[in-house]
Amino acid sequence: MTNDQKTANQTSLVFKMSGVVLFGILLFLGSLNSVCSTEEYTQVFLPGGEVIHAELAVTDQERQLGLMFRDAINEDQGMLFIFERESVHSFWMKNMKISIDILWLDKDKRIVHIEKNVPPCQTQDCPSYDPGVLSKYVLEIKAGLAEEYELKLYDKVDFILD
Numbered sequence: 001m002t003n004d005q006k007t008a009n010q011t012s013l014v015f016k017m018s019g020v021v022l023f024g025i026l027l028f029l030g031s032l033n034s035v036c037s038t039e040e041y042t043q044v045f046l047p048g049g050e051v052i053h054a055e056l057a058v059t060d061q062e063r064q065l066g067l068m069f070r071d072a073i074n075e076d077q078g079m080l081f082i083f084e085r086e087s088v089h090s091f092w093m094k095n096m097k098i099s100i101d102i103l104w105l106d107k108d109k110r111i112v113h114i115e116k117n118v119p120p121c122q123t124q125d126c127p128s129y130d131p132g133v134l135s136k137y138v139l140e141i142k143a144g145l146a147e148e149y150e151l152k153l154y155d156k157v158d159f160i161l162d
Helices: 003-036 060-065
Strands: 041-045 051-057 077-087 100-105 111-118 135-142
Touching: 041 077, 051 060, 051 135
Parallel strands: 051 077
Antiparallel strands: 041 051, 077 135, 100 111, 100 135
């Protein structure tokens, strides 16, 4: 093997190794992005066939922020709050700019409580909305949709969580 062939082989090996390292770095960064991303969504299927594209609120910080400071919400948008266990989960409308309907769901995804047309609160003394029943999920949707879609207690809602 000549010196030129050895140099060419070494250069080829360096390029191949660089490609493998670069691929590994890109793969790592891609997985890091998915782990750090806090905006996750799912489709929520209502009993009448309507579909809500719901932002997920899974962490304490996401649940505390909720839909605060949002200027609007479309008819096909919402937020799905996911709790670790069933409990009585109270909500308030602090720093909200829009009215919403709030649906509390049990572990079987059945509606166990509905608050319709809940108004925003821009003061320090905001009322708390307490369902008085156990729930594992809470779905916030545009005000008026619970009535428009004729949602009622014990209706089954469906969604898939990864």
